[in-house]
């Protein structure tokens with residue numbers, strides 16, 4: 175299936191840490207343990223999945239560190255091969271030397287995602303689960319992690335398998351009909367009924383992609399408005415840190431500033447921008463800042479027009495409105511801790527009342543409501559997370575699309591009276607499309623594409 179060599183990599187993040195792990199997988203794992211680790215018992219006699227205390231040796235057999243080692247014997251390991259983990263104190267120097275020693279002792283440096291690729295090739299994970307491993311490692315919010323964990327748990331895989339089984343059943347009925355049509359007559363409606371259910375579930379899955387993609391890829395939200403309304407203060411309040419500089423002077427923020435913000439589980443890039451005013455009225459740095467703000471407005475999934483509620487609207491507020499009015503939009507009435515000059519109901523802007531939120535960056539008033547309004551906007555009409563199964567990957571939704579198109583063609587073909595074997599080709603296409611998600615039907619280039627995203631050591 176693939177070359178049975180032994181691979182090794184540092185599995186923990188770069189930099190100093192309490193513990194660092196070198197991971198080895200392949201037939202030479204136990205021989206490598208013997209070369210680089212000295213314990214009371216020889217690795218060949220170790221129990222599987224049991225930690226042993228000992229000393230890590232460099233190539234001159236000097237002791238570099240002491241710590242723990244564990245062998246997880248095939249097939250009961252992550253990769254399905256013999257896996258060795260060496261747990262050192264997390265010194266990058268020791269880890270690097272230890273890795274080099276494993277290479278000298280017969281391992282090869284692992285490619286990104288190669289451990290997980292082996293897990294897939296050995297049937298320990300299917301392709302969708304392998305992708306979930308990468309998602310879990312990369313998850314930026316708990317919501318994303320939970321969606322990835324669900325994928326890793328195999329819920330999508332099981333659902334797809336059962337849909338696929340139904341189609342295969344329909345296909346076999348059809349093929350019997352094609353081969354023995356003269357002797358037995360199966361009502362075509364029965365075959366079709368089987369794939370109507372499948373179609374309905376696939377349509378639901380396709381619709382779930384918007385919510386799923388949001389959890390995996392996140393969204394971008396821009397804070398915009400005239401100078402001094404409190405955009406930077408609001409960013410700081412939402413992040414819970416003093417990230418952006420705030421002063422009482424208009425024109426404080428010159429450049430755009432992006433930070434990751436957990437918006438009700440949606441990993442969001444929140445951008446603070448330079449206050450918008452007529453560019454002619456500004457000096458060069460501020461002018462460039464304003465141009466950048468305009469680019470951010472064009473790209474953002476959602477713009478938040480920030481107004482200062484403690485003052486009447488100014489010409490610059492109308493100017494800012496003109497910049498954002500064609501974009502998906504919310505209005506934040508900031509400085510609501512001060513006596514108000516603006517009423518949410520009487521704003522001269524065409525914004526539905528539920529999209530106007532009174533907040534105070536200073537006191538935190540209204541901020542949690544603001545967060546849920548933003549989240550509601552980003553989710554749009556997408557179903558809520560709940561326990562629903564959602565598609566999170568463009569690769570998965572593309573395959574579901576292919577399956578649906580094939581089913582549609584089959585249905586049309588049938589009503590147009592096309593021969594049954596054409597119908598069967600379409601059903602086969604749908605079956606293969608679903609199989610490609612879990613890797614039941616897989617081309618090498620799909621595998622390369624999936625595993626390229628991984629970090630080394632995973």
Ligand SMILES: Nc1nc2c(ncn2[C@@H]2O[C@H](COP(=O)(O)OP(=O)(O)OP(=O)(O)O)[C@@H](O)[C@H]2O)c(=O)[nH]1
Pocket residue numbers: 400401402403404405406407408419420421422423424425426427428447448449450508509510511512533534535536537
């Ligand atoms: N009372 C009150 N003051 C606020 C609030 N938010 C911001 N401020 C004050 O308003 C002033 C401007 O705040 P910034 O956050 O720098 O405003 P900005 O919109 O980022 O301004 P530019 O970067 O110049 O565009 C500062 O003095 C803040 O302390 C609020 O909710 N209530």
Ligand SMILES: [Mg+2]
Pocket residue numbers: 405406407418419426427446447448449
């Ligand atoms: Mg600012």
